[in-house]
Amino acid sequence: MAGFGSLPERVRAFIALRLDAAVDDAIAALSERLQASDNGLRQDDIRWVPRTNFHLTLLFLGPAVPRERLAAISAPLDAIARQTAPFEITARGVRAFPNLGRPRVIWVGLHGDGLPGLAARVAEAAARCGFAPERRAYSPHLTIGRVRSPKSSGRLRRALGEAAESTFGVSRIERVMLYRSELEPHSPTYHELAAYPFAADTDEMKALGSRG
Numbered sequence: 001m002a003g004f005g006s007l008p009e010r011v012r013a014f015i016a017l018r019l020d021a022a023v024d025d026a027i028a029a030l031s032e033r034l035q036a037s038d039n040g041l042r043q044d045d046i047r048w049v050p051r052t053n054f055h056l057t058l059l060f061l062g063p064a065v066p067r068e069r070l071a072a073i074s075a076p077l078d079a080i081a082r083q084t085a086p087f088e089i090t091a092r093g094v095r096a097f098p099n100l101g102r103p104r105v106i107w108v109g110l111h112g113d114g115l116p117g118l119a120a121r122v123a124e125a126a127a128r129c130g131f132a133p134e135r136r137a138y139s140p141h142l143t144i145g146r147v148r149s150p151k152s153s154g155r156l157r158r159a160l161g162e163a164a165e166s167t168f169g170v171s172r173i174e175r176v177m178l179y180r181s182e183l184e185p186h187s188p189t190y191h192e193l194a195a196y197p198f199a200a201d202t203d204e205m206k207a208l209g210s211r212g
Helices: 021-036 068-083 117-129 152-164 204-210
Strands: 010-017 046-048 056-066 087-099 104-109 141-147 167-173 175-182 189-199
Touching: 010 068, 021 046, 021 104, 021 117, 021 141, 021 152, 021 167, 046 167, 056 117, 068 117, 068 152, 068 189, 087 117, 141 167, 167 204
Parallel strands: none
Antiparallel strands: 010 056, 010 175, 046 141, 087 104, 087 167, 104 141, 175 189
């Protein structure tokens, strides 16, 4: 686990999950097709997320988190992970915020029975550590593009509609990660600060429970 003492006094940070490489590849292939298509917008009208930045955010901690606050939430994240069994997430469906008729954020839907509970436990732990609670309902998704142009493109809407029911595969989730984000002109750079592995199996979880 990385130490936090060498970090700047304040960092942009979030808690996230990563999908399997094969699923990332399938999503990246869709992104490339959308970029290559005649979607009615100039290339710089859409900021596409590079494959290396694909992730599922569990909780955005803030744009300027004091490094001692990161150290404070590390132990609760480790405890949550040690009491969580690995689970699967299915990447399915292409959607947009606010909707496919007026796409501003293009994303892939993520579905998993273990996901809502994990997100809730992480949010509760963060609140106990003094982080501001997320007031919006949790909506698990993976962002692939942000439409920067205010104009609407019928061709983009059609391309998204054709991809709406796409499926990208299943990922086995075995850890939760703490990331630092550095904003740059073209795309942010993410640095993994720490990884918290889940319990290996249910027997281990039972043993942890009996000791608690």
